[in-house]
Amino acid sequence: MATLATDQRVYNFSAGPAVLPVSVLEQVRDEMLCLPGAGCSLLEMSHRDKRFLEILADAQAGIRELLGVSDDYEVLFLQGGARLQFSMIAANLLRGQDKAAEYMLTGSWSKKAIEEARKEGNVNVTWDGKANQYSQLPTAADYQIPADAPYLYYCSNETIQGVQFQSEPTCPGSVPLICDSSSDFLSRPLDIAKYGMLYACAQKNAGPAGVTVVIMRKDLLAKGSDDLPGYLLYRNHAENDSEWNTPPTFAIYVLGLVTQWLKKQGxxxxxxxxxxxxxxxxxxxxxxxxxxxxxxxxxxxxxxxxxxxxxxxxxxxxxxxxxxxxxxxxxxxxxxxxxxxxxxxxxxxxxxxxxxxxxxxxxxxxxxx
Amino acid sequence: MATLATDQRVYNFSAGPAVLPVSVLEQVRDEMLCLPGAGCSLLEMSHRDKRFLEILADAQAGIRELLGVSDDYEVLFLQGGARLQFSMIAANLLRGQDKAAEYMLTGSWSKKAIEEARKEGNVNVTWDGKANQYSQLPTAADYQIPADAPYLYYCSNETIQGVQFQSEPTCPGSVPLICDSSSDFLSRPLDIAKYGMLYACAQKNAGPAGVTVVIMRKDLLAKGSDDLPGYLLYRNHAENDSEWNTPPTFAIYVLGLVTQWLKKQGxxxxxxxxxxxxxxxxxxxxxxxxxxxxxxxxxxxxxxxxxxxxxxxxxxxxxxxxxxxxxxxxxxxxxxxxxxxxxxxxxxxxxxxxxxxxxxxxxxxxxxx
Ligand SMILES: Cc1ncc(COP(=O)(O)O)c(C=O)c1O
Ligand SMILES: Cc1ncc(COP(=O)(O)O)c(C=O)c1O
Ligand SMILES: [Mg+2]
Ligand SMILES: [Mg+2]
Ligand SMILES: [Mg+2]
Ligand SMILES: [Mg+2]
Structure with missing residues (x-):
């Protein structure tokens, strides 16, 4: 990358971490030394501080409002990136099941998700796009999901191949639909009621690297075993409103500002x-x-x-x-x-x-x- | 917390996230819209960008220089906080062993570490400070560590009780010494050669929330099983120089600035x-x-x-x-x-x-x- 004058911003087409709204960056800059009225920077503030709890709640509310997320779902802010979700999903929802989870293999990211899931239980590859180098996606005629599958997993937008589902796959009502929406989260309206879980690392469309948003239907929280490493159990995070341990406070703050910006965009x-x-x-x-x-x-x-x-x-x-x-x-x-x-x-x-x-x-x- | 004028900074005694050097915050503020010469904010920059790789390498080098970390050790930047380390340590180094790992129970944080370790294998509580409400720490006469223990774990500074080891516990050379240094990391010189692993979440003494520093002796990286969730296997992070997946780029950047500030303090x-x-x-x-x-x-x-x-x-x-x-x-x-x-x-x-x-x-x- 060529060296530029200090303040010259360019058009940045990075796949993630990626471009953020200038007005958000300006607010972060202006509040860096001191969050108005707080006496310190957001970076220095306890995650138990009332002021930070408001910021966390606002970020959750922003997501709920934009996507129309009902109270049947938790909105969690986690660390570890989308790739830790590959493991957490299978550890919570597949480990100990004898039925196979259904996975759509549509590109590089779903492939890696399948690798992690196989460590936890049986996986059935519902559909595989390999024959066409992952340049296309299945239609409803291409697959059938058993009504007792633990879940159906897919990646709504394969960031590397550039293929995107235009709508949700067809999935029996009895099977939780799980979506890696890392690279198209908040890019379009969705009917969240169709999902068991939808998640996204923030560093593409929703904020900086360091926080992953998990939207999970509450009944699924009961499934994981208490034997799991504590961080990997969704229930722990839900019961402690994303403060089971210190959350990535700055990334959550910026994500909240991005949701406010999105609302202003209409x-x-x-x-x-x-x-x-x-x-x-x-x-x-x-x-x-x-x-x-x-x-x-x-x-x-x-x-x-x-x-x-x-x-x-x-x-x-x-x-x-x-x-x-x-x-x-x-x-x-x-x-x-x-x-x-x-x-x-x-x-x-x-x-x-x-x-x-x-x-x-x-x-x-x-x-x- | 009372509401203050916008720019009025107070003395902030928070236990974490906690006070940061003003000069670091100023630099972060000044570079927020555009990292000099980069064309974008650090928040918007790909973690594969050469410029970010330099920032990551500088942060590692800063830690190596301050603590005198030799090439026998990896310096990793992970997500999930110190509490994910509680699980990762035991999952990598205790799972599948029949000997018990030794844990010093000196306060709230070592207690939680023990809870996670028990999920993975046998734990022997080397010493328990309960009788005195965790107001004191063991001396060498109080315990003995079997020469074949998988490791000896302790927390150098119990943040909640306010008790701190003045020097390392006595530990046979054959037993890796593992230290949770979350709340006194970089607060004093250490002889890293005494440790198998030392780690710290950054949000107390080293940076913002969202990154955890792991300093691990390289021979220990071979121990974890490939069956572990990928994020939990230290080897993955070491082999990919903390870019097995997207690292928390901003937290690493600030942590690097803090190490530079520390060098300037002497x-x-x-x-x-x-x-x-x-x-x-x-x-x-x-x-x-x-x-x-x-x-x-x-x-x-x-x-x-x-x-x-x-x-x-x-x-x-x-x-x-x-x-x-x-x-x-x-x-x-x-x-x-x-x-x-x-x-x-x-x-x-x-x-x-x-x-x-x-x-x-x-x-x-x-x-x-
Ligand atoms: C669709 C998708 N899933 C998962 C990931 C992995 O995210 P992370 O690096 O945060 O683990 C990415 C990008 O990095 C992605 O684009
Ligand atoms: C000594 C010690 N260990 C572990 C933790 C837990 O860290 P985290 O919240 O990042 O998991 C803390 C503080 O939060 C701590 O002070
Ligand atoms: Mg990425
Ligand atoms: Mg809640
Ligand atoms: Mg804390
Ligand atoms: Mg290395």
Whole structure:
């Protein structure tokens, strides 16, 4: 990354940790030495302080309001990232069961989730996207879920491949649906009542690294065994309102500010519209130059969050990245496991950022195709 | 907590999260919108970005330099707090062993560590301070450690009771010594070569909540089973230099700044001297009014980090806390499990803060004794 003048912000297409709203960063900056009225920085404040408990409650309320989460669900803030959830889900809900949990294998993140689940019990891979390099997702006709499965697990947006479920998989009412929504959390409205559990690490669409949001139906909290390592038992966190031990206070504070920002943007319907618009700007160029930009995802599985494509050669790809960097378009390199280009367009990416990248793509293709 | 003017910082005696150096907070504030030359906030930067990798390496190097950590040890940055370590230690080093791990039961935190260890294997309580309400610590004559114990575990500073080991317990060379140093980490020089593992959540003496530092001798990394939940296997974190998954980037960044600040203070010898001075200011008042201020810890086990005492009545205690608050001395209430007063005097608490509290204590005793 080239060195820039101190205060020059660029368009940052990182897949996570990722772009945050400038107004949120400004508030964090302004309150860094002293949270108004608190006598100290949020960073210095006990997690048992009334003031922090309000911040935690506000962050929970923000999520509840944006997604319409009912009292049938807990909203928890955990550490360990989404990958610790891969283990916690299976340790709480699969360990000791003889039925197999159902997992949709749709890309790199669901693959890793399956690896962890296999340590805890039986896994049935409901559907496997390997034959098409994880460029497409199953439709209801492709699978059937036994009514007594412990749960059905899927990843709503595979961040690395750039494929996104446009709606929830079909799942019997008796089977809890569990979703890794790490990279499209709060990007669109959802009907939470369809889920047993939905979770997301915050560092893509909802805040900084260091906190993972877990939305879990309360009946599922009874399932884990008391023999589990204490941190891994969801019940402990629910019974102590995310203060079973010291929570990641700063990450929760920033996440709360992001939910406030989202409400000011008009909530999830408004942000979904904008996310559609931004991603369409890029997909339109890909479709206009289909031989030059090889989009990875099948059209009906395209992610609105992570737009993934390849150029005809490694040389052209390197030239494209260099040209982008010179125009202050940053962190566009695809994940090291798959290569190519990945433009992540989370909520806080302005339309102008996507438009500038679309312009570059068009100009670059016209010059080099 | 009373509401104060926006920018008025008070003396904050919180036990954790706790006071941080003002110069560190200022740098965090100044870099919040844009890390110099990076084009974005640290909060927005990929953990794979070269720039962040430097920050991570600098934070590790800062710890290595301050404590003299050799290459025989890994320095890891983990999530989940110290309480997840309670489980990870036992899951990696005790599970599957038939010998009992040795645990010193010296207060609330070692007690919770023992509860987690018992889920994984046999525990022998080497010594139990219950008879004296955890006001004192064992001497070498009080215990003997079998040469084939999987490890000896102790908590160097019991944050709630305010008792602190003045030096390491006696431990056979064949037995890895494991220390929860959460509340006195980086407060004094240590001979790390004596330890198999030493760890600390950062939110007391080393940074904000959200990161836990683990210093582990490399031979111990081989012990955990691959069947463990991936996040719980130390080896995974070591082999991926704390990037097995997304680390808590912001907490690591602040922790790195704290290590730089410590070096500027003259390192751990200088800070130890100051910590001695600060705590002595309070213990001198306690000793001057022994009937009025009932110090919890036996004199030779007194903590330089958390000074714990009681006043003759609940009414006097409440009056004392109110008087302290009116003098901008904040967060002095003891832990809810034991009551009383607790003044935490971590590295970043200025001598002036301790002096002001000592003055208040003296005046309050003179008026009310
Ligand atoms: C969809 C998805 N799941 C899981 C993860 C892993 O999250 P973490 O690194 O916080 O464990 C990521 C990204 O890192 C992701 O994009
Ligand atoms: C000595 C000690 N150990 C463990 C803990 C638990 O740390 P955490 O809340 O990060 O799990 C604390 C304080 O919270 C502590 O003071
Ligand atoms: Mg990531
Ligand atoms: Mg609750
Ligand atoms: Mg704490
Ligand atoms: Mg290493």
């Amino acid at each position: 909530g999830l319907q408004a942000i979904e519209k904008q996310n559609h618009e931004k991603s369409q700007l890029l997909y339109d160029v890909i479709d206009a130059f289909p031989d030059f930009y090889q989009g990875h995802a099948k059209v009906d599985c395209r992610s609105k969050m992570n737009v993934t494509f390849k150029l005809p050669s490694d040389e052209l790809q390197a030239a494209f990245l260099a040209e982008a960097a010179s125009q202050q378009l940053q962190s566009l390199k695809g994940h090291r496991s798959v290569g190519g280009i990945r433009a992540s367009l989370y909520n806080a990416m302005p339309v102008a950022g996507a438009a500038k990248l679309a312009d570059l793509m068009r100009a670059f293709a016209e010059k080099n195709a | 390192g751990l010898q200088a800070i130890e001297k100051q910590n001695h001075e600060k705590s002595q200011l309070l213990y001198d008042v306690i000793d001057a009014f022994p009937d009025f201020y009932q110090g919890h810890a036996k004199v030779d086990c007194r903590s330089k980090m958390n000074v714990t005492f009681k006043l003759p009545s609940d009414e006097l205690q409440a009056a004392f806390l109110a008087e302290a608050a009116s003098q901008q001395l904040q967060s002095l209430k003891g832990h809810r499990s034991v009551g009383g007063i607790r003044a935490s005097l971590y590295n970043a608490m200025p001598v002036a803060g301790a002096a002001k509290l000592a003055d208040l204590m003296r005046a309050f005793a003179e008026k009310n004794a």
